Amino acid sequence: MNSVQGDLVIAHIRGIYRDHDSDVRYENTHPFYYKDYVFVHNGFICNFRERRSDLYSQISQDLIQYIEGETDTEILFYMILTALRKEKNGFLAIRRVFSYISSLGLDFVGNVIFSDKNKSVITRYTTSEKDHLPPLYFTTSNDGGFYANSNPIGTPFPKNTCVVLQHDTGLFSFLPII
Numbered sequence: 375m376n377s378v379q380g381d382l383v384i385a386h387i388r389g390i391y392r393d394h395d396s397d398v399r400y401e402n403t404h405p406f407y408y409k410d411y412v413f414v415h416n417g418f419i420c421n422f423r424e425r426r427s428d429l430y431s432q433i434s435q436d437l438i439q440y441i442e443g444e445t446d447t448e449i450l451f452y453m454i455l456t457a458l459r460k461e462k463n464g465f466l467a468i469r470r471v472f473s474y475i476s477s478l479g480l481d482f483v484g485n486v487i488f489s490d491k492n493k494s495v496i497t498r499y500t501t502s503e504k505d506h507l508p509p510l511y512f513t514t515s516n517d518g519g520f521y522a523n524s525n526p527i528g529t530p531f532p533k534n535t536c537v538v539l540q541h542d543t544g545l546f547s548f549l550p551i552i
Contacts (some may be wrong), residue, residue: 401443406451408440410490415447416508416524417483417500419475422446428478432456432471464488464495464539469478469551470528476501476552486512487522496522498531499551507533514524518544 400551404414429449430438434456439465441448450471457467468488469532475482481502488495513521513528521528531537532548539546 392459404447406448408437408451408455411451411455411507412487412489413447413451414487415450416485416510418506419446419450420481420502422449425478425480429453429475432474434459450484450486451488464490464493465536465549468495468497468536472499472501472551480502481506485524492541493543494532496539497536497551499534499536512537514544520544520546 385406387472406413419425426449429446432443433449433452437452441452441481453471453474454464454467456469458464461467461470468486472482472484481504482500483502483506484497484499485508486495486497486499496510496512498507498520499506509524510531511526511528512522513523514530515521520537522531522537534551535548536551537546
């Protein structure tokens with residue numbers, strides 16, 4: 375690939391979490407997408423295998439058929455898509471899902487990007503008392519660009535916050551998640 379052009383580019387490289395038993399295969403690879411939605415996740419849901427049925431219970435039956443892999447990330451994505459039907463915006467849908475996971479008492483780390491054609495919601499979130507939260511930074515450019523990355527470039531995202539980014543204007547705002 376020589377160049378990439380577009381108003382929104384999401385690049386994500388992630389290894390398998392050390393205690394995760396998912397197979398390395400295409401169906402488990404980020405980004406996940408459904409219609410106009412794209413999703414990546416740097417983090418984990420502890421005890422995912424043991425609580426999988428609780429998480430699946432939050433996914434609309436008509437969406438379950440699209441789940442191809444076996445990762446916590448894909449389940450998280452479809453939980454957010456389901457919540458989006460009730461909440462009508464990505465930020466509120468993510469907040470609903472993160473609250474549900476928290477109510478289960480699971481350690482959860484959720485650096486995510488959830489995007490559609492118009493907006494991106496980027497989070498840095500954890501329920502864990504331990505320091506498992508991967509770093510997340512952002513920078514902006516004079517031409518309206520917004521860049522989120524896990525390398526120490528730019529300004530750190532505050533813990534348990536998100537950014538809602540409007541693609542057409544480049545305007546963004548930080549919001550507390552819970």
